Amino acid sequence: EVQLVESGGGLVQPGGSLRLSCAASGFTFNTYWMSWVRQAPGRGLEWVANIRQDGSEQYYVDSVKGRFTISRDNAKNALYLQMSSLRVEDTAVYYCARIGRIYQYYMDVWGKGTTVSVSS
Amino acid sequence: EVVVTQSPATLSLSPGERATLSCRASRSVLSNVAWYQQKPGQAPRLLIYGASTRATGIPARFSGSGSGTEFTLTISSLQSEDFAVYYCQQYNNWPLTFGGGTKVEI
Numbered sequence: 356e357v358q359l360v361e362s363g364g365g366l367v368q369p370g371g372s373l374r375l376s377c378a379a380s381g382f383t384f385n386t387y388w389m390s391w392v393r394q395a396p397g398r399g400l401e402w403v404a405n406i407r408q409d410g411s412e413q414y415y416v417d418s419v420k421g422r423f424t425i426s427r428d429n430a431k432n433a434l435y436l437q438m439s440s441l442r443v444e445d446t447a448v449y450y451c452a453r454i455g456r457i458y459q460y461y462m463d464v465w466g467k468g469t470t471v472s473v474s475s
Numbered sequence: 476e477v478v479v480t481q482s483p484a485t486l487s488l489s490p491g492e493r494a495t496l497s498c499r500a501s502r503s504v505l506s507n508v509a510w511y512q513q514k515p516g517q518a519p520r521l522l523i524y525g526a527s528t529r530a531t532g533i534p535a536r537f538s539g540s541g542s543g544t545e546f547t548l549t550i551s552s553l554q555s556e557d558f559a560v561y562y563c564q565q566y567n568n569w570p571l572t573f574g575g576g577t578k579v580e581i
Contacts, residue, residue: 400576405571455524461564462511463530465518
């Protein structure tokens with residue numbers, strides 16, 4: 356079964372840091388682009404970042420550039436999102452998602468999400 | 476940035492009725508549009524990609540159409556499990572962007 360399981364969410368103060376992880380199983384992880392998408396409480400979906408199969412390319416939404424870093428460890432079938440200088444507006448459920456096809460950046464498999472709350 | 480606008484924000488329909496959801500992009504995104512369904516407390520689920528291709532396991536009552544800037548998701552006959560929020564997404568340009576969603580309610 357194809358599965359993505361996020362972890363690492365929690366409560367953090369503004370200006371703090373957090374590292375999210377996503378464990379992938381049931382598919383050949385190193386052949387897929389991967390993505391993080393977030394959803395603030397009661398709001399819609401917002402794409403955060405993408406990473407190429409070998410980690411050589413990353414793309415970010417402007418609001419997180421310079422603060423968030425997407426990375427992956429293909430030996431561990433794991434995707435990460437390092438978040439620093441967190442702001443209240445980063446509060447959201449963060450989803451890990453698989454990109455459906457090379458250079459076709461729709462998300463065909465989603466994890467259940469992990470919740471990040473930024474508050475003092 | 477390509478702005479994606481969905482309408483209406485809410486669609487109130489009865490089981491068995493036809494639902495027509497619209498998605499408009501601020502400039503051409505060719506056919507690089509996907510549609511997702513999200514139920515409360517759940518992750519989104521891919522319904523349609525390439526504007527009109529159903530994802531694996533998606534029932535035939537879901538269909539997508541359009542190209543360029545105007546796209547439509549049609550649910551031919553609403554089932555009880557179809558009442559949810561639907562999002563469209565363009566993936567032709569960075570940053571990837573989603574519409575604000577259409578809630579289909581009973």
